[in-house]
Amino acid sequence: MEKRVEERKTLVKRGLWKPEEDMILRSYIETHGEGNWADISRKSGLKRGGKSCRLRWKNYLRPNIKRGSMSPEEHDLIIRMHKLLGNRWSLIAGRLPGRTDNEVKNYWNTHLNKKCHSSKQNAPGSIGTIPFIDKPVMSTEVRRSHGEGEGGEEDNTWMEETNCFGYDVRIGSPVSHYPDTLVFDPCFAFTDFFPLL
DNA sequence: AAAATAGTCAACCGCACCAAA
DNA sequence: ATTTGGTGCGGTTGACTATTT
Numbered sequence: 001m002e003k004r005v006e007e008r009k010t011l012v013k014r015g016l017w018k019p020e021e022d023m024i025l026r027s028y029i030e031t032h033g034e035g036n037w038a039d040i041s042r043k044s045g046l047k048r049g050g051k052s053c054r055l056r057w058k059n060y061l062r063p064n065i066k067r068g069s070m071s072p073e074e075h076d077l078i079i080r081m082h083k084l085l086g087n088r089w090s091l092i093a094g095r096l097p098g099r100t101d102n103e104v105k106n107y108w109n110t111h112l113n114k115k116c117h118s119s120k121q122n123a124p125g126s127i128g129t130i131p132f133i134d135k136p137v138m139s140t141e142v143r144r145s146h147g148e149g150e151g152g153e154e155d156n157t158w159m160e161e162t163n164c165f166g167y168d169v170r171i172g173s174p175v176s177h178y179p180d181t182l183v184f185d186p187c188f189a190f191t192d193f194f195p196l197l
Numbered sequence: 198a199a200a201a202t203a204g205t206c207a208a209c210c211g212c213a214c215c216a217a218a
Numbered sequence: 219a220t221t222t223g224g225t226g227c228g229g230t231t232g233a234c235t236a237t238t239t
Contacts, residue, residue, distance in 0.1 A: 055208065106207085
């Protein structure tokens, strides 16, 4: 059993994708369509696993992928959405056209998470809060506490993660700092997560 | 110029969920 | 009711690049 897993691991190519591999994957999907990744992996001639193909397509090759640095409005929206939803990267990315969950997650971990901790140190008493979103309403922790985990010890890490940004109560209403761009609307978030409950 | 360190991001892994058999 | 295969998600790793010493 373990031997078979080991064999599969050595047969499947890993690591960074080469331009030729991208070309093969792209043209295969253009002719046969998306989905059935195991099939794509087998029939395209790529020595990649289905998961790897799916990830590459979703995060890099898919049309309309936006690359490059985040705009100020995207930055702003990520912060707000994270405050509301926690680490629900796919939901957050869903509100950022052309951005992937992986990209949003990376952006948060590299740019915002750090800022969060440093701002907390700089202004420990200045943390603004809105009571009902102190805890991201659909954070991983919340989902786990609804039966997805053992529900063991008290975990307050979410407080540290989400209280870091001052949240101006005055802009708690769905008003964007950036007119005619991405308008943050909590209703979107709610319609996104309620079906999951 | 070279080595050490820090930052970034693409990709992998494990787990959970769902539908079909 | 159980098993199996496909898919999606979030956490983590590691390769690569930039910066500092």
